[in-house]
Amino acid sequence: MENKLSAHSEVKRPESVLVVVYSVTQEVLCLLRTDYPDFWQSVTGSLLEGERPQEAALRELYEETGLCEADGTLVDCQHSAYFAIYPQWLHRYAPGVTTNLEHVFCFVMRTPQHICISHEHTKYCWLPKEEAIRIMASPSNQSAIKNFVK
Secondary structure, three states, X not given: OOOOOOOOOOOEOOEEEEEEEEXXXXXXXXXXXXXXXXXXXXXXXXXXXXXXXXXXXXXXXXXXXXXXXXXXXXXXXXXXXXXXXXXXXXXXXXXXXXXXXXXXEEEEEOOOOOOOOOOOEEEEEEEEHHXXXXXXXXXXXXXXXXXXXX
């Protein structure tokens, strides 16, 4: 069986961060994926080897939005949970890996601002909390917004 990972790709670590970015007025940042055009999400990404969840959260936040610690406050929600990896992304992981441990963070900003999205996303928008919950593709993302956006 041929491995779908390219020669330049590495197998992903099945541990990731979810960073819900929102303003004090409860407007939530929503990012639209490039590879799946109907897949809205918050900032996400796998931990690199030797990386701690908080380090990954800040790295992914910067890579996907251009935001850094000076733009807001990173809050560790003290919540982690396993979820089944979507079938379209299983090829990124070692054979037999089907679940991922996700650590949830929030990044709280004073007001919504312009975002410099990465190649992983085609566009972004700021939506009220309830609308953001409705359009997010993953149940864990919906739950994080519902439970941690204050």
